[in-house]
Amino acid sequence: MGSQVNYKITVCIKQVPDTENLTSDAMKEDGTVNRSALPAIVNPEDLNALELALSVKDRWGAKVTVMTMGPPSAAEALRQTLFRGADDVVLLTDRKFAASDTLATSYILSSAIKKMQSPDIVMCGRQAIDGDTAQIGPQLADKLDIPQITYTEAILALTPRTIKAQRGFTLGYEIVRCPLPALLTVTESANEPRPPSAKRLLAFRHAQCASEKQKGGIGNKNPDISIPEWTAQDIGCDLERCGGSGSPTKVRKIESVQLVSEDHKEVPPTDEALSDLMLELMNEHTIE
Helix, strand or coil, X not given: CCCCCCEEEEEEECEEECHXXXXXXXXXXXXXECHHHCCEEECHHHHHHHHHHHHHXXXXXXXXXXXXXXXXXXXXXXXXXXXXXXXXXXXXXXXXXXXXXXXXXXXXXXXXXXXXXXXXXXXXXXXXXXXXXXXXXXXXXXXXXXCEEEEEEEEEEECCCEEEEEEEECCEEXXXXXXXXXXXXXXXXXXXXXXXXXXXXXXXCCCCEHHHHHCCCCXXXXXXXXXXXXXXXXXXCCHHHCCCCCCCCCCCCCCCCCCCCCCCCCCCCCHHHHHHHHHHHHHCCCCC
């Protein structure tokens, strides 16, 4: 706050079910996630993307807009980004978006981003924990016709025309440079997301979208901090490319797989038993 705004950054986030708390009710019979059976959180790597955007804001000056697609309840994910430092938020919500796969979702997001008049940088997490496809970022870059830097760990340099970033991999890293505008997918190794600010929490805790207000919501006492809602009509979507109509991905069957070894051996927790096990493993050349 107080720094000159030089760059426009759009961060795409997703509200996802907390897959660390899976239950037997986590999946529906049609192969879709039963989101009502799991607590909802902001996708973890999307918070890394937000943190990277906020670091650009702190260092070079930027306006950070966060966007998500989902039901009105996804406004809670947007509030979480406001608490952390986002300047603006937008909720893409429409029943016509329901059942969208990555192809349809990236089309919807690209239509909304084009309405934002071409941000300099688009950021999103590398992948979401509910699908683990890592497809949204690359598909979105393709639809926006801009270069992409995937697996981003750090932004090393930034000018009005170019960006220089570090990409991280299991066995090392590489440094790349590309022109702006560009899309970045961000990994969990990039940073430690900042916690919500108490000051911003107090300022934005009553921010809500129109749908929440209609349902009684959380009681917005300040009309100036409403969360905008954009529908398919607002962003000029072709309905044949949205929702189930625009989603070629279909789940045909779900199986619960359990890996069970028929040949196993129980070893009591004693020094003698552990010594015998080590000797057996060395004799079999399992370990050297």
